[in-house]
Amino acid sequence: MNYVHAFWVGGLICALSQILLDRTKLMPGRIMVLLVCSGAILGFCNLYEPLKEFAHAGASVPLLGFGNTLWQGVKEAVEKEGFIGIFMGGFKASAVGISAALIFGYLASFLFEPRMKK
Numbered sequence: 001m002n003y004v005h006a007f008w009v010g011g012l013i014c015a016l017s018q019i020l021l022d023r024t025k026l027m028p029g030r031i032m033v034l035l036v037c038s039g040a041i042l043g044f045c046n047l048y049e050p051l052k053e054f055a056h057a058g059a060s061v062p063l064l065g066f067g068n069t070l071w072q073g074v075k076e077a078v079e080k081e082g083f084i085g086i087f088m089g090g091f092k093a094s095a096v097g098i099s100a101a102l103i104f105g106y107l108a109s110f111l112f113e114p115r116m117k118k
Contacts, residue, residue: 006058009051013062032063039067043075069094 013035020031042048048068051059059065073093077085 002056005055008058009055010058010062013059013064035063036067036070039064039069040071041067043068043071066094066097069097 017031017035020026020034021028026034039048042051042064048059048064052065052068060068070090070093073091074086074089077089077092079085081088
């Protein structure tokens with residue numbers, strides 16, 4: 001049943017994002033920022049954890065999960081380091097994911113020939 005919940009929650013998040021792309025004049029970058037900020041706000045309001053417990057990867061893999069990861073990192077760093085943790089926590093919490101994306105993107109550039117759009 002976990003797979004079913006993950007599938008429909010993740011699909012719902014993606015479908016809502018696609019509707020925003022199709023029906024509004026918002027650019028994709030702004031929708032991505034909206035999703036990350038929404039994940040951070042849901043984490044701040046303690047609404048993200050129940051969603052994550054219910055949907056597992058369906059809630060944690062999309063950009064909402066990245067926003068929540070940033071929030072959790074900042075929260076923990078502020079508790080340990082004080083005010084300076086605001087600037088350190090998000091980077092420490094999400095460094096592995098960002099590094100993996102950069103490395104795999106770089107490796108993919110060797111396998112595929114990038115072309116500019118006309």
